[in-house]
Amino acid sequence: MKNRDAEIMICRCEDVTRETILKCIAEGYQTLDEIKRVTRAGMGPCQGRTCRQLIAAELSRHYGMPMEEVMMTTFRPPVKPISLGALADAYEHERTGHKHEKIV
Amino acid sequence: MRIDEHPVLSFERGEKINFFYNGQEIEAYPTETIAAALHAAGVRKLGESPELHRPRGLFCAIGNCSSCFMIVDGEPNMRVCVMKVRSGMRVEEQRGKGVVGI
């Protein structure tokens, strides 16, 4: 049977394949937090929104535990990516009511 | 291809506009997203993934993932599935990591 795992994408942002995830689990990593840090899965632009559940499913399968028991990674702001420029302008605006003022 | 007849919805598409995809002129409606306009024009590949250079296109189509990242008017990492198309927009395939203008 052909091993398709090297072609199955789990983390689409960082191109982490199912093969890599399974290897990580085989090496003894047991949690989403560890797998994320070793493989970078979940660290890309979508921050795990796509792969988090998929990796949890692999852990659930491997360790024979229900999905509800797989420990989730911490959900952190921002919920959607936001540019430093937009944030900087918000700060400027709140502080001074003006835009793009240079600091002394 | 666009849906013209629908049992429930009616589409107020507005006046046709043009934008550029990889230098090529494409027709669109101002009420559409860039991704919808490209899809209607038969474009499926929107770019390439950063590490393995996989050709990729729409995945979630709701602005949640990063599969549809394209370069729009020079700016990379644009989620074209949730961006409305505008007349004269320059849209290009993004291959790999975005290049931020300095």
Place this chain on the structure above:
Amino acid sequence: MKKSYDVVIIGGGIIGCSVAFELAKRGRKDVLVVEQEYLTSGATGRCGAGIRQQWGSMLNATLALESTHVFENLEEYTGYDGDCGLNQGGYLLIAYTEKEWEQFQKNLEIQHQVGINSHAVPLDCIKEIVPHINTDGIQGACFCASDGHADPFHCTYAYAKGAQGMGVEIVTYTKVTGLKVENGRIRGVATTRGDIEAKVVINATGGHAAQMAMLAGDELPIFPERHQILITEPVAHIMNPMVMSFHRHFYVQQTPHGSVIMGMGDPNEPVSLNTKASWQYLEHNAWVVTQTLPAFRNLRVVRQWAGHYDMSPDRNPIINEAKSAEGFITIAGFSGHGFMVAPRTAILVSNYLTGQQDSLDISRFSVERYKTGELLLEPSVV
């Protein structure tokens, strides 16, 4: 997990794992590392992971220089088959006040004495190092090409795996709930998985160090302080060095992967174990950094988080054996520069615990210094 070990190390961060490795390397292999969550779950996994040699005291310059040498070969040193992610793109320190610039020049002299390849950067040469920087207000700058940044997870795993390869045991998701002290000596620890006897117990718990030390009757002036940090989506390479300003309290670095990390100190941050992220910090850091690096306005933040600096009164580490519990040794108080000096600190501590010579005097780091006034003073910390 056995019922007794020679050494139990509480804390699976860079300090705990590097000490375990160095102990095992010197033949003291009957070691257990007890980590309450996953390795690097504390400050190590949350830090900016910068490696700076540009310090203002002989001690820190030495610790950093010698640690950098270890980082340069960490994979080979520990036999790690992954990539520790060291990127020596240099640190550009920018001074925004005359006073800062004067201090930098003093610091350079000390760094040169120790053998660090740092140098002052003439104002009209700053753009050669960071082409898109806004030089308004900059009074002076220094650069050290071998400063840089590494991957804190992989560096810790390198030490952990290396230690395990020599027989050290590591348990995760196991909390130390108490310390056993009898007749002024440490006897062991109580954990959520049972009691463990030990001859030596090392407290490498970062922000929790004072709390943990209290259980052994050791009162240490180590205070956890939240520091926040953010990261952007990965983009093509636009900046090699870390850029840091003490006056404006920020550091910013593009990782080899392409994401840009940045952090900012808040002089009003209270002592706490808070690791929540605030929107005020997010906006403020974005504003401060884009003043100096306006090109970064287009970068999008994907995540912000926080971790603890374990602060000590003179902002330098405390290595202290409890008077109330012989054999209980705390290694904490790194005040935001623990990662970058961990390798040399681990060597110092393990030399001490295996009776070997070390060019540094470990007693300088004891808590006694606050009584005798022999503080380890360091002028340049973010």
